[in-house]
Structure formats: structure tokens, C-alpha cells
Amino acid sequence: MSPAEVLGLTATFFYALASLLLFRQFRSQPTPSTALLLAPAAVATAVHAVSLYFLMVTDQGLLLGVLPVASCMAAVGAGLVIACSLYRPFQWIGALVFPFAALIIPASLWIHTGYRVHPLEHGIGLHVLLSILAYSVLVISACQAIMLLIQHRQLKDGHIRGVMRVFPPIQVMESMLFDTIWLGEGLLTVAILFGFLYVDDLFAQHLVHKTVLTLVSWVIFAVLLGGRHLRGWRGLTAIRFTLAGFAVLLVAFFGSQLVLEVVLDRI
Template sequence: MLLAFLIASMAYLVVSIYIGWSLTTNKPIHKSVTLGLLLIGMLSHMLLLYPDIVTLYGLNFNLFNTISLIALLFLLFYTLFSLYRPIISLGILAAPIALIGVTIGYFGRAPYRPLTDIGIGLEAHIILSFAAYCVLFMAAVQALFLRLQNRELKHQTIHRFWVNKLPSLQTMEGLLFDMILVGFVLLSFALGIGFIYVEDLMAQHIAHKTVFSVLSWLLFGGLLIGHWRAGWRGKRAANITISAFVLLAIGFVGSKFVLELVL
């Protein structure tokens, strides 16, 4: 397991340094090299994480495993999106997040009651929830970048770091709504399956998580409708995205932190 951790960490670190160097020196980023190194890192990350989550006693989604898995999925979706949009420079964020996630997952320890004897419905709910959270996490980060770009354009600053170093504003906005749409669909399925297969919200300590998730789902859905019907974009879209994700994060990660480390 140490070897897998070292390989994943090294791949993520090299990509982080390489993209950072390319951006600061205005050198082109070689997409094939970057994605190839990230693929090596992700495979090693998977090998490292799998036995920690899939145990003999059931599925172990403790806080640290969850953070590591979210970081891995974040990087996976970044790689998929970069295959059809010119966003390879955003790896300056995706690779360090993966590095932090794999490190926390490897060294972190938390008590956890493994999930045993769960049906295919709950398994689908869990997988879709993680996928939705990761894509919407990416959307929130994208919204932050979009706000920085809009701010530089609005104030007409001389040194436009975010405008010059990141993809064009049109590309960034298009990617933002791609992420929101994918995340919203995944979250819709996750919530729908959860309502069908979860028997007692209060007994399983997930009532608050459900409330925050539904509120987040409503905000993301409202944003998509507003974008389609009224052309919402720019600062308004970024603010709604960030607010909706904060609600989702409170329900998703906040509850795990309180239950596992505080209580």
C-alpha cells in the first residue's frame, strides 16, 4: 500500500508542479503527458483506496476514506471534461486536490461502523451521491474562478492573471453549466433512489443530510431553469452555485464530521 501511495502522490505532485511552471512561464501544457501521469496516479489511488473501503466487514466510508474518494472522483471528472473542452490548465487545482485527498485518506483514521447487508438500491444511492457531490464540488470551484475572471474584466486591471491563465470566459461558463447539469441529474437520481430505499431517516441520522441535499437540489434546479428561460449567467450564476454547494457540503461532509469525530 505504501508503494501505491508514493506513486499516486508523486504523479499528482509532478503534474501540479508542471502545470504551475507552464502557467507562470507561459509555456504550452502537453495534454497527453498531463493526462497520462494523472491516469497513473488515479490507478494507484484506486488500488490504495479499494481495500480501505471494501472490507471483510462491509463498506467503510469513514470521513477520511470519503475525502480521499471525493478527491479521486474530482480528478476523474476533471479528466473526462478535459477530453472535450480546453480546460487542461485547471489541473493546477485538480491535481493538488487529489494529492491532498490521497494523503488525508492514507494517514487519517476514524471510527466507523461498516455498512453491511445493503441492497443494490442503497449501493446505487451511495455511488450516485458521491458522483453528484464531486461534480457539484467542481462546479463550485469553477464558479469561484468565474467570479475572479468577471472581477478582473469589470475592473479592467492591467495584470489579468485569471483572465490570461485560465480558459476563456465563454469556455468557463459553458463548462460550469455542463457540470451543474451533470451534477443535478446525478443528484436527482441519488435522492430519488434514497427516498425509495431508505426506511427510517431519523434512526439512520440522515434527516438533516436529506433536508440540506433537497435544498441544494432546488437551488441547482432553479439555476438551470433560470439559465434556460432568462439567460442567468456570470456573477448571479456563480453565487447561486456556491450557495447551493455549501448547503450540499453541510449535509454531506458536515454530518460525517460531527457524527464520527465530535460525537
Template sequence: MIIAANILAICLYLLAAGLQAAYLLNKIKQPKTSILLGIGIIAVLAHTYSAVHTIYSEQQIDLGFFRVSSLIFCCIAAINLISILRRPTSNLLVALFPLAALSIVVSSLASPVRGISVASPGLFSHILISILAYSLMTIATIQAIALALQERHLKGHHMGGILKALPPLQTMEQILFELIWIGMGLLTLSLVTGFIFIDDLFAQHLVHKTFFSILAWVIFAILLWGRHQLGWRSQTAARWTFVGFAALMLAYYGSKFVLELILS
């Protein structure tokens, strides 16, 4: 069943991304939102099934680099589908869905790592909230990249291709800060649940995660303050988003990459 779910999710992710890409390249008319949502929902459900059954078994979670990456991209795809209902963000499917499909392929080929016990509901909630926070901030970073490119091309008076199909600059900014506000809320909950349910967040094997997570929180907090008090926009907002995202990814991926892919 897991293999079948993987194949189904990959095919549907690529189909939805292909339809939207064909529209952006002026090959077809804009696909109906309901069609993209239908394809995307089935893909996400299949991806969720395979990711959960790959990671979770017998009250243990395999938090391997590639396994968690697949779950994060599953959350990213789901969040993007939800955002389509409120904002014109369907163009993000072109980038996000192929990455989600790739994450499934890599996860299915990766070797399992020793799982950790999740008998504690508190620890499980901390892990889940952290994954959701990473997912939202990843989408925010992709949004920031699109925003920065859009403004640069607008100033150069040569908008074209995919960038021409993006929503207005002001709408792009609103979407970015909505994502960051929600992501900050989840990141705050992640830190709070970590301090509550993990015995010693500053233990040697956790101190780097704690440091970079707090650093990311501070960076995003400064960005939101700058937006509210100083009116930071587009390029400035994008740069702060990139720095905050880099710190957040170092909190998890930095140590995972070294421990699992280099030292192993």
C-alpha cells in the same frame, strides 16, 4: 500495495499539477495534453486502488469523513481528466490534483470508523451515485470561483497570471452549466435511489442529510431555471452555485464533521 499506490498517486498528482503550474507561470511551454492525461490516468488508477481497498472490505464500507473525502477527490480528478478531452480545463489540475494528493495523505493517517454493511446492491448504487454527484458539484463550484474571479478582473481591466490563461468567459460559463446539469442528474438519481433503497430517509439520524440534499437540489434547480428563463450569468450563477454547494456539503460533511471530529 496500498502504501505504494498512495505514494505513486501523490507523486504523479503533484508532477502533473507542477507541470501545468510551471506553464501558467511562463516557466515552460504548454505540456502536451497526452502527457498530462497519461500522468493523470496513472495517478487516478493508483488512487482508486488505494481508496477502494481502504474503504471497502468484507462487504462493509468505511464511510469515515477522511476516507470518503479521498474517494470523492479521486472521482473529481477522474472527471477533470475526462473533461480535458472535450474542454480546455487542464488549468484546473493546478488546484484539483494537489487537493487529491492531500486527501490521500489525510486518509492514510485517519483512524478507521465502524463500517456499514453493503450487502444490498441498491444501497451500494445509492452511495456510489451520491459520491459522483458530490464530486461533480465540487468541480462546478471550483469552476464558479474561477468564473467569478475572471469576470471581476475583466471588469477591472487587469487580467494577469493564471486568470489570463483561462478560456474565454463564455466558454467558462458553458463548462459551469454543463457540470451543473450532469451533477443535477446524478443528484436526482441519488435522491431517488435513497428513497427506494433506504427504509426511512427521515429517521432521526438521516433527516438532516435528506433535508440538505433536497435543499441543494432545489437551489440548483432554481439556478438552471434562472439560466434558461432569466439569462442568469457569471456572478449570479456563481453565487447560486456557492449556496447550493454549501447545502450539499452540509448534507454529508456537516454531520460527519460533528460526529467524528468534535464529539469523538
């Protein structure tokens, strides 16, 4: 096996272990401290990052196919969960991020679509990095919104049950949601600016839909943050805007990328 495969499978094992420890805590079974709980995830993320280097970095540029990029986003998301869990109860988001990472790694290693190597020149590399960071942070926001939606529905029913009983209070969950949205929107803003500055064919035929949808997503998140600041938006309004903005962003990259790589076999 190649170094990327060996390291990727090792990361998959540790992500699966981290997921198991979290799910044991959801079932109120004895679990270690938060630090020990996140230790397997930290190992997985570090090994995952090295695996991605061997998988994506070539002498000609980067492999920016849909599955390698999704794997990269999973690694960044896992790293964010671990870092944020050091000062906020963010480890619960790992219940969505860690299993996804464990599943996407084998897919990125062994499923090959029509992607090709992209040479990185001038500021394009920074644009790609910022885009991946922004997408990853907003994925965390979407995960947070989904969990918040479940909490709202259970509160409406008058009964908190299942894994929601070990989640932070709804006010804390909302605060963490907007923290991630502010960070994600800031990164997305800078990524868009670098795109306009350094990508010469930003509005070429195979990028125009991606650009327009990304801008639509940026507007949705901007409206949400403006509504939060000016009108105090929260609860279901914040959840709906977050999921809508993320859905548009998801289609902007992954939808268009799948069409280009799988259907049209060109990128």
C-alpha cells in the same frame, strides 16, 4: 506498509507531478502537450482508485468515513477533469483538484475518526456510488465557479493578470460551468431517489439533517438551471447560486459527518 498506503503514496507523487506541470504552464514556462500534461494525473487517478479499493472495501462492507469519502471524491473529480479535458479546456480545474487529491490521500490513510464499516445491501451501494459521483461533479462546478468569479473581478478591474491570462474566455468558462451543473444535478436527483427507495432509516435522527440539506441544495441548483433556461441567468448570479448550492451540499455531508465521527464518535 499496506497495499493501500504504498499505492496511495504513489498516487500522491503523480498528483504532485501533475500539479507542478500545470503550475509551470501558469507561469508561462515551457510545458508538454495537453496529453503529456495529463498523463501523470491519469496514472495517479488509476493508482488512487486501486488504493481506495484496498482502503474502503472490506468483507463487512464499506468504510464510508469523511476522509475516505473525500479521497474517493478527489479520485472521481480527477478522472472527470482528465476525461473532460479531452474535448474541452478543463485541465485548468486540475490546478485545484490535483493538489487537493495529493493532500487528502495521506490524511485518509493515516487519520482515523470514529467511522465504522457500513454493510451494503439491496440498492444502498448504488445510492452511495451515485451520491459520490454527484458530489464529485458538483465539486468541479464549484471550482469552475471560483475561477469564473476571479475572471469577473479582473474584467471589472479592466485588467486580466496572473494565471487568468491562460484561462479560456469567460463565455467558454460559463458554458463549462453549466455543463457540469446539469450533470451533477441529474446524478444528485437519481441519488436522492435511490435514497428514498432503498434507505429504510433515511429520516432517522442521524440522517434527517443530511437529507434536508441535500434537498435544499438540489432546489438551489434546480432554481439556477431554471433561471438559466427561462431568464438567461449567467455571470455573478450563476456563480452565487453555484457556490451557495455547493456550500449547503458540503455541510450536508461533511459537516454532519464530522460531527458524528469526531464529536459524537458514532456513525
